Amino acid sequence: MIHLRREERFFEKMGTEYPSSPAIPSRPASPFSVPQSSTPFKSSGPVVGPEASAFRHAPPSSTQITPPSSSSGSMVGTEASAFRTIPSGMPNGAARPPPTSGFPNMPPAAGPYQPFPAPQFSSIAQVPPPRTSLAGQPVLWPPVRPVSGSFSTSPVSLNPTQPTPVQMGSPPQSGSMVQPDIVAPRSPIDSQFSAARATMQQSSPTAGSVYPVARPSFQSSFPGYISQQTTAGAQAQPRQSLAFPPQPGGYVPPMPAASSPYFAQQGCYAAPPSVASQLGHPREQIRHPGSTHPMAVMQGLVEDFSSFSIGSVPGSFDSGLDSKVLPRPLEGDLERNTLSEMFPLNCSSRYLRLTTSGIPNSQSLASRWHLPLGAVVCPLAEAPNGEEVPVVNFAQTGIIRCKRCRTYVNPYVTFTDSGRKWRCNSCALLNDVPGEYFAHLDARGRRIDLDQRPELTKGSVEFIAPTDYMVRPPMPPLYFFLIDVSVSAVRSGMLEVVAQTIKSCLDNLPGFPRTQIGFITYDSTLHFYNMKSSLNQPQMMVMSDLDDVFIPLPDDLLVNLSESRTVVDAFLDSFPSMFQENTNVESAFGPALRAAFMVMSQLGGKLLIFQHSLPSLGVGRLRLRGDDIRVYGTDKEHILRIPEDPFYKQMAADFTKNQVAVNLYGFSDKYTDLATLGTLAKYTGGQVYYYPSFQAAVHKDKLCHELARDLTRETAWESVMRIRCGKGVRFTTYHGNFMLRSTDLIALPAVDCDKAYAMQLSLEETLLTSQTVYFQVALLYTSSSGERRIRVHTAAAPVVADLGEMYRMADTGAIISLFTRLAIEKTLTSKLEEARNSVQLRIVKALREYRNLHAVQHRLGGRMIYPESLKCLPLYGLALCKSIALRGGYADAQPDERCAAGYTMMALPVKKMLKLLYPQLIRIDEYLLKKTSLAEDSKDKDIWKGLPLAAGSLDPQGLYLYDDGFRFVLWFGSMLSPDRVKNLLGENFAADYSKVSLREQDNEISRNLMGLLNKYRESDSSYYQLSYLVRQGEKPREGYFLLTNLIEDPVGGANGYLDWIMQLHRQVQQNA
């Protein structure tokens, strides 16, 4: 109780960053801040311009000059390139798939994973990295054969010769679920908010008071994009008392005899029926399957699982199993609607997905569910037009929440006592309805104002928060840039692209006219820029004392964008050229980071870091450590994937405390220890972007697009998130990029639609007595316009007593998203091989448990069975093991690639994750010939359906598009008509494809192709796919870009799909 109350108070003041230390009135002063002093620095630095660089190189008058690179141990420079060399005899044990003991006939699975240079995660240079295949390892390509067109989408029954002991009639499919009896009609909400309030009923206890009507119309959830600034609206009513009502029973009216104590029937929504009744089964049947008629159980089973036959001789490859019948997600995410059909008032699954919607009713049942039990939350997911989250302003009423468990009012609460009380759906407490919120109930017990109350009819809603949800005035959107200007950064062309992109986005930064902006650049010294609005051009100040960083002109380094726009424009126009001749190879990144912290710590905001080299000077300098191949395959291997210097984690903690989110952009072709640098993004709710071997000529579009999205996407500032659930269950672990503040409060200095978080659930009580568990995600944040808001997503899920139900309601997408995060976390403490094994082991355990459920009745013999809901789980598991974050060993991905992939995947929403793991491969040559343009192709859906990711899908006469959401690969078959190639590539059609970039040619086919690519890009613009061209047989390019990613093929030492299934099946049968 006491604990709960403390938590409530805590959450109520969620805005308080550190309620436990109330002595801090607002933001602590920066620990680093130095009083403005007369310490010498070039405060009167010259105006930026050609002279500026001359000035920079003048010997600083300040105290110490860091000795030339001795302190950095000559880590940067030509020696660095030696890192790439891969000595022979490299350990490759880690590349082995798990042993398959007990099956001596299995071919040896040893050997390096994949001798190709590993494909890179995002964009990459045109020239593959100079890695060569390991000595003596032939590359075996699966034969390329014409597409037979017979790949099917895996029908439910995969075994044409099922030795089925029982006649399986056609069962009622899940569509047979009946809707709950009493479901309030969905409110025609889009037209109703502007309606004036209905007249007050005379018996209202507060007759005459004004209804706090919902806002007159839908607003954008992020009104920061509107230039006028709305005010935070509400004179907050004094907070509701936190005291518990002495005994809730005192308020409870007599219960209707038949009603569950949790659900007063007179409310607007009845308690959802139990799962069993919704599924059309008598409830007892599900609770006690053994006691029901066998035929009834059989019918249930048919829809439960699918199966296929596998050769009866263990270890035999020639199983007769045709890979064509294996299940594949060729149409993308296989999201099932089970839950939204049962609970139509739930929030959309784009915001919240459970790994299974059947919540186990006991710990013993939960322990038999070997897959992760939990949720994936994307609180700000982009909503299609017309489905925006409605905004509600309770104004004087205050936000309606349960006094006991702090649940926000939602569609599942019920009203009673003539509308004067409401019962919390989560803890059943009967709460008073505030006078201003009162409405009469109709004959069915529904509030008469229901259709004007989005909070009672929508699973997602956004409340305007009164001032007691703030500990300081809402911060303005703030963008601060930290830019590496050392020689390698200059030569890559990165500076121009960054400067131009920022400049082009200035009009679209959220939060006008309050938006703030500032810049620091650095090489071996730090460069500050005075952006005061009274100047015509910025002034640059150079600081060379890296040991005692302080902030010159603290008031003018961070400025209001609209006031200083001229100066900011002048800076962005001139700064790339200022450093054009820079030959400085050093990087004083750590000191620059500290300086940025000092500038930002008062307000918070977003820090965007553009780092091209390994930090070499001052605090936080790093060493080349990724090249120590002796570490690979040993117990110390994981150390390469965790931060080396505690400085960065400490800085990340300080940033989070001060509401700063860090996004890191990495560009180098050399090792830059992203494992360490990425920590900054990981713990601040940020993001890592990686453009290895960045060259402006090649990667410009990708950087432009992704930086622009980062700058202009809707952003929630200084936020915290909590997910609540009903009594008896509890979220125990959280996975993603953030820092936990207290046991269950996720601190997110900035959040946007591209970020998702996963969490695991456990049962607190041995047995759950309720029939439904409610989940509620609450994100308290400051909008770009300066409004404090709470976005609330509510969902209900049934409690089930049967393992089969849990499987039936499983969600592969959520499971694999949680799996991925757990596996990546495991690589931080274990070898890659162990992380892969853990994925495999859990899949095996789950399938074995499932098999045991049905083995007796069905005499399964050699058949492999799996729940229909999880038919693609094994394939996604294989794809996860082959993803860049987990694949192979040392040679299969560079340390920076792996770490960048890991940081990225930790934040991906479900659909994006699934696409990355099992990308889309489509044949497009026929399609491009069609006159009709792409938009009208709704009837021709086949073009959007993918092909199996195997070389067998590729026809030499075809042109194929591979899209993983991060890049495109266009594969040109060797027998593709030369005319067509010429149409697409112009005069370059015969050239080396590594030197050809795709441009629109003046013909229909080319225009169609470009249109198609754009259409794909628009369908998800969170990342930009650059196009890489590959010609069949062009080595090593073809393997590097495409063949290694055809995850169904057994390339290198790793399993193909068929082998993987057989291996899983054997392991399932062991001890079955």
Ligand SMILES: [Zn+2]
């Ligand atoms: Zn409650």
